[in-house]
Amino acid sequence: MKTRVTEKFGIDYPIVQGGLAYLAYAQLAAAVSNAGGLGQITAMTLKTPENLRAEIHKVRALTDKPFGVNFAVGQHGRPYEELLEVAIEEKVSAISITGGNPKPIFDRIKGEDIRTLVLVAGVRQAQKAEDLGADAVMAVGQEGGGHLGRDDIGTMVLVPRIVDSVSIPVLASGGIGDGRGFLAALALGAEGIEMGTRFIATKECVHASRAYKDALLKGKETDTVVIKRTLGAPGRTLRTDHALQIIEREAKGESFEQIKPLISGQANRNFIYDGDESNGFGWAGQVIGLINSVPTVQALFDEMMAAVEHRRNDIARMFQGSAEAE
């Protein structure tokens, strides 16, 4: 494939693995990059800058393909500067930014040979990213897993709106889990996609507990809910009793401090690492309704590209049919 995304990022397929808090480590990132996409490791959930350096070295031991480092700058309540220095020193080829003001990062990496992706949920954010010099934006619709925009705009509307509002390439994100979603994104004007939830249900996402993967397999599109809306940071998670309890307490008007133990990084790890559903939660998008297998990342890519080919032919036949009828 050839789009501005494959060209700028030096990859075979314009498929980016989203930052995945506590899950996106070397094995997954390398598997995605080896399959021809852009794998990423998530900086903000690594304990120290040296942990990030070690993780980058691990990816390099597993692949010689480009990969990225994700910075969720507004989240996790910790500074990112030292982590960013490591990414620069290690000359990673790409970084992705989300969650807060990306300007200080752009100021710092000016002149460095680093491609940039900014995750956005609205037109204004996309335009700002373009003004700052982003190489591409990833437009995440409200069906996506993890943190979302506050305006509840679905991918189907958000992507073409952003495509029409910026001149840099746009990747569609949120609700994409197979070749049909990929092709639909391209039809909307996107030049690539980002997937988060789908990559958790793969063999190389080794940190996800059996319970988490099982929940993604069993869950239907109706089995997610949005938590933290009243805290101004909505995020889509599996619909468990724990998640419903968070929503209930938000509805009562409880503050961030009161709800914190239920939404903390520790609560997140309790479920995603240990499968403790009573004391933890796991981010997930509506796309779980489409997830029925836990393949290798390579098998997922193969399946997706075969489906793209298949659907493309079906669509071409639909147009031939109409031409013949005329």
Ligand SMILES: Cc1cc2nc3c(=O)[nH]c(=O)nc-3n(C[C@H](O)[C@H](O)[C@H](O)COP(=O)(O)O)c2cc1C
């Ligand atoms: C478990 C999980 C953790 C996430 N953590 C991050 C993160 O640390 N940084 C980030 O930029 N995005 C994060 N996201 C968002 C994803 O990168 C991506 O934008 C989103 O998953 C796309 O929607 P999808 O899940 O429908 O594919 C996370 C998503 C999930 C499901």
